[in-house]
Amino acid sequence: xxxxxxxxxxxxxxxxxxxxxxxxxxxxxxxxxxxxxxxxxxxxxxxxxxxxxxxxxxxxxxxxxxxxxxxxxxxxxxxxxxxxxxxxxxxxxxxxxxxxxxxxxxxxxxxxxxxxxxxxxxxxxxxxxxxxxxxxxxxxxxxxxxxxxxxxxxxxxxxxxxxxxxxxxxxxxxxxxxxxxxxxxxxxxxxxxxxxxxxxxxxxxxxxxxxxxxxxxxxxxxxxxxxxxxxxxxxxxxxxxxxxxxxxxxxxxxxxxxxxxxxxxxxxxxxxxxxxxxxxxxxxxxxxxxxxxxxxxxxxxxxxxxxxxxxxxxxxxxxxxxxxxxxxxxxxxxxxxxxxxxxxxxxxxxxxxxxxxxxxxxxxxxxxxxxxxxxxxxxxxxxxxxxxxxxxxxxxxxxxxxxxxxxxx
Amino acid sequence: xxxxxxxxxxxxxxxxxxxxxxxxxxxxxxxxxxxxxxxxxxxxxxxxxxxxxxxxxxxxxxxxxxxxxxxxxxxxxxxxxxxxxxxxxxxxxxxxxxxxxxxxxxxxxxxxxxxxxxxxxxxxxxxxxxxxxxxxxxxxxxxxxxxxxxxxxxxxxxxxxxxxxxxxxxxxxxxxxxxxxxxxxxxxxxxxxxxxxxxxxxxx
Numbered sequence: 001x002x003x004x005x006x007x008x009x010x011x012x013x014x015x016x017x018x019x020x021x022x023x024x025x026x027x028x029x030x031x032x033x034x035x036x037x038x039x040x041x042x043x044x045x046x047x048x049x050x051x052x053x054x055x056x057x058x059x060x061x062x063x064x065x066x067x068x069x070x071x072x073x074x075x076x077x078x079x080x081x082x083x084x085x086x087x088x089x090x091x092x093x094x095x096x097x098x099x100x101x102x103x104x105x106x107x108x109x110x111x112x113x114x115x116x117x118x119x120x121x122x123x124x125x126x127x128x129x130x131x132x133x134x135x136x137x138x139x140x141x142x143x144x145x146x147x148x149x150x151x152x153x154x155x156x157x158x159x160x161x162x163x164x165x166x167x168x169x170x171x172x173x174x175x176x177x178x179x180x181x182x183x184x185x186x187x188x189x190x191x192x193x194x195x196x197x198x199x200x201x202x203x204x205x206x207x208x209x210x211x212x213x214x215x216x217x218x219x220x221x222x223x224x225x226x227x228x229x230x231x232x233x234x235x236x237x238x239x240x241x242x243x244x245x246x247x248x249x250x251x252x253x254x255x256x257x258x259x260x261x262x263x264x265x266x267x268x269x270x271x272x273x274x275x276x277x278x279x280x281x282x283x284x285x286x287x288x289x290x291x292x293x294x295x296x297x298x299x300x301x302x303x304x305x306x307x308x309x310x311x312x313x314x315x316x317x318x319x320x321x322x323x324x325x326x327x328x329x330x331x332x333x334x335x336x337x338x339x340x341x342x343x344x345x346x347x348x349x350x351x352x353x354x355x356x357x358x359x360x361x362x363x364x365x366x367x368x369x370x371x372x373x374x375x376x377x378x379x380x381x382x383x384x385x386x387x388x389x390x391x392x393x394x395x396x397x398x399x400x401x402x403x404x405x406x407x408x409x
Numbered sequence: 410x411x412x413x414x415x416x417x418x419x420x421x422x423x424x425x426x427x428x429x430x431x432x433x434x435x436x437x438x439x440x441x442x443x444x445x446x447x448x449x450x451x452x453x454x455x456x457x458x459x460x461x462x463x464x465x466x467x468x469x470x471x472x473x474x475x476x477x478x479x480x481x482x483x484x485x486x487x488x489x490x491x492x493x494x495x496x497x498x499x500x501x502x503x504x505x506x507x508x509x510x511x512x513x514x515x516x517x518x519x520x521x522x523x524x525x526x527x528x529x530x531x532x533x534x535x536x537x538x539x540x541x542x543x544x545x546x547x548x549x550x551x552x553x554x555x556x557x558x559x560x561x562x563x564x565x566x567x568x569x570x571x572x573x574x575x576x577x578x579x580x581x582x583x584x585x586x587x588x589x590x591x592x593x594x595x596x597x598x599x600x601x602x603x604x605x606x607x608x609x610x611x612x613x
Binding site: 364366 | 428431432435440441442443444445447467470471472474
């Protein structure tokens, strides 16, 4: 049934239908609506057979998730920004212990200066925590990705973050079609943990590994991550076959003219400029780019759906013969450029590609279609630098323009 | 595509209004999207929210910069936030006020803007029925009276679904009165309340 839903409500309902055994979370904007909705469902009984644990901090939230998962329960939590950093020690432990927790990250900037708005700085800060990172382009995908995330995480025994742009998606209202309880029950296997803390069969998880074995442990973790690409693609294919719409995968391909998402779209041509992006800006790019096509600028769009593992092979396939790439980056590697650009650059090493990093939408600055078209036009006329800060205002702290206070932010 | 921008103050239900508008638009058969803005989160602070309707998929996430319709739920914002900014030519501006369209245009510095300006005492109407200064339903009903994008029935339906019982009923009553008020305003000799263009308004 198609219905009008806030993104957070869509995620909460979908998570509930995945039948988690334990939900524990500490509220922080812009994730709060998700865990509030889940707590209401736990009280009303809509979220059945689930223990909803109130905790006093994000560190405890992740610690409870670790305990619940190690005890054999499907565990879920959600956080953002400072909350993610506050739990970061436990986040790394969850991955090292192979516990398939699923966590929504409602992406938000990190202070200082204090800023509650959207960019990708929080998840990027934990990009090497050993978690999968799956990015939603819109609220439909944000809801759907949670179904595949549980399946993928549990098959791999690797925890998964589902990253959705804070406010831009979490607080936006869209027309959505949620997977029903029956559909999810048929699609998502029940959780069968491969390691369980059990007093009758004592075991240790997360023990010490000294210099004689730490490297090998990390190497095995690395190999498991290499396996993850195939598992992610397989569950995404299965979702597509079952539900008739796209959710996740490694990269998202788009039709060259309509900019509709199209898994059959051919790789780019040698003359094409390919815009690579991640998260909700993909929707704005879908709306913005047809005008450039009409102007005769050969531009293609490519989304990164799985940031961890980074899909180097799928990215190279989709780029085809193009060697001109513009990366729209929502997080900054100070002194260097965009974080996503760094990963794209490593994947394209040796291909002699021209790669621009366009840092956009930091701390909730709205990303405007016209600004995106401007950078692509300049890339086409060879007038775009290697590193560009989109809509950077010269002359210090800008004065808000009238009539569009959101734009001023 | 039709784009709507709503200006109001924290506590008036501006974000709720945008979501209810998207729901009403969906009931009218449109694809719909509502985007609230954030930050102030204080009662009385200026708040803006956006809504889009279209017949195809809505993909963009940029704020509404060139609205076809602007709703202003607090007349004291007419000066500070310049609600006519970016308005599409011939656009519709609905203001919650007890004054008239020329006064609105003067306050907004929009004397000669090509727009239809409609005024409705939405807070007064809402206080009568709901007893709280939350004029969202009355404002959306005024919109339903002035344009084809949504219907009064849809406005009543979405508020009743969100606030079942007495509050929904009070919102429905406020919506019906605001709808009738604007319909009468549009039908009758308008005594300066409606002005198709700024020029006519200033001549009146």
